[in-house]
Amino acid sequence: MRKLNALLILCFALLFASTVQGQTNTGVNNASLNGNYAFNFNGISGNGTVSSAFAAVGRFTADGAGTLTNGQLDTNTVGGGGAAQSFTGTYSIGGDNRGVMTLNFSGSSAKLTFAMMANGNAQFIKFDASGGTGTIGSGTMEKADTTAYSTARITGDYAFGAAGFDNGNNRAAIEGRFTSNGTGTLSNPAGDLNAYGTDYPMTFTAANYTVSNTATGRGTMNFTFTFGGAPASLNFVFYVVNSGKLFVMESDPVTTATPLLNGAVVRQQIPAGGFTNASLNGNLVISLIGHSACGTVSGVPKAVAGLLTTNGSGALSLTYDENFCRAPNSVTGAAGTYSVASNGRAPIAIGGYSLVAYLVNANEIFLFVSDSNVLFGYGEPQAAVSFTNSTLKGTYAGYATNPVGFGVVVFSGEFAAEGATPTGNITGTEDISTSNGTVSGAAFKATYSVASSPTNGRGMMTVTSGSGGNAVIYMISPSKFVAVPLNDPNPAVWDFELSSVSASLTLSSLSLNPTSVTGGNSSTGTVTLSGPAPTGGAIVALSSNNTTAARVPPSVTVAAGATSATFTVSTSAVTASTTVTISAAYGGTTRSASLTVTPAAPPAPTLSSLSLNPTSVAGGMQSSTGTVTLSGPAPAGGAQVALSSSNTGAARVPSSVIIPAGATSATFTVNTSIVLISTSVRISASYGSNTLTANLTVSSLL
Structure with missing residues (x-):
């Protein structure tokens, strides 16, 4: 059985490869990996007949010239892992954006291969298993905000x-x-x-x-x-x-x-009032991985990708493809229901299956199936475009995600799709790792066809290199798609993301209007390209260096033929003026703009008191001093308080008094006249919508 498994693994490693070109990275693109990165790795370790889960998380600093410093990672597996392990390393990125990396620990090392994406992140695999011993696995490296x-x-x-x-x-x-x-x-x-x-x-x-x-x-x-x-x-x-x-x-x-x-x-981006059924309204592309028993064989991987369509009112349909137990299965338009709680929890029922999702944002979810397969994965919003072959065009980084069995073939590589209709070609070069060894620089060739009816982004890929095979693809956007291999006995979900764009088309500017907002209000960002966006549009990656104060969507799409697009920058209340850097990246160019988020202005002061001193005077012989007081400092330019007297024959006040900017009070004089009998006069002061009164007794001298 072990010999048969080894043969199957080798066959499916060769599924991609027609000729081996070798890993001839010259380091010409080392600057593409530059700065601080965090990474996550999922894998399986084995030593012949026994295998178990292996995982790692960590970080490093790349200098843009081939050296890694400040590396630290944690690992875990059956029997124990390691905490906060320090490492250094080296890397080299070739002209096709494929890279090799060596991590050096105390007394050991690990080799990785990776593929760069247009946003400066990378997809990677471990690349040193052999002879049925070692670790196979994959993960992502993402730019970190220190x-x-x-x-x-x-x-x-x-x-x-x-x-x-x-x-x-x-x-x-x-x-x-x-x-x-x-x-x-x-x-x-x-x-x-x-x-x-x-x-x-x-x-x-x-x-x-x-x-x-x-x-x-x-x-x-x-x-x-x-x-x-x-x-x-x-x-x-x-x-x-x-x-x-x-x-x-x-x-x-x-x-x-x-x-x-x-x-x-x-x-989690919770809307005002909480999530509702309306938070799921449109198309989501889902990708899930799990495992189960295939006959008498346990732990066989199961891979699923599909299109979840929700109506915003609790009804849905699911079109999906799965590979399990060497029996590909395709389902179209399975009906179901869902119910979204205000905190984002959303139970889903489809046929006889129960699923549970938690919303990250509108049409974006974590998701698992409540059965023994424990299918788990992610759903993300599908771009609102009509997908055709011409939409899938460009250079993509691709890799096999989250292997759940020691027999899974993992790969990372760079692939070019030409966008021809009705059938396009994908060619590329990839690095492949299996439990029995590695293949460096394997040539990949395939044809693909994205359905023109319906234009839901589902398509088929036929691999013509190596031993061949088929895969179903689901497009998330013109810059990203996922695929499930249908002939592989140990499948994984394949993920492809934009790697590079035409050198002639770059991001020329990023602007914000306004550039200063009070926390809780929004600003509008505009990205402008150096020329018209290609067929399928141009997806510009967005980021904020302070998502607590200001948030942007992950990307904005410049429509095909257009040169610009707008997006919303949402802000939150702050206690002090905060400058946030908003960045946009496309075509190897990153532009930044600053947004100042200011605290809300204090509430306008109100008139809090009016007093007179003294409150009784001899008419014509004495005056009184009035004092008006605000609830807070007067604004710039001062606060003009209107004054009046109910009996100007007995007591007179100026028409107004001004409280200087920053002050809270001002005084004025109440002049009186001789009266024949003692008279009570009402003095009034008005500011804003508030009016206060005080009584002054003007006494007779007789």
């Missing part, structure tokens, strides 16, 4: 999702949400745990976090809860990507009670 390396910057609402295995290779997943107060306490937590096929709502008794290392962005998090009546506690280590995203990995010893879970925490 200003978010503090407990105080992790504040607001967040959704989370993670999946993995226990020490018996039983699959589990967790997802939910919480609110962070910026001081270490997580309030309003909610979650669901799929423990080996049974969904348990989590009842939290405590939840907390801390960023313990402000130099590396490393922190810890704890969930204490009950599920199914049993108490539980899960401890996680995380590395900060930015204030809106954390890479998290469970740090507990891997047992049946504490499975090794690995995933992410992402800022």
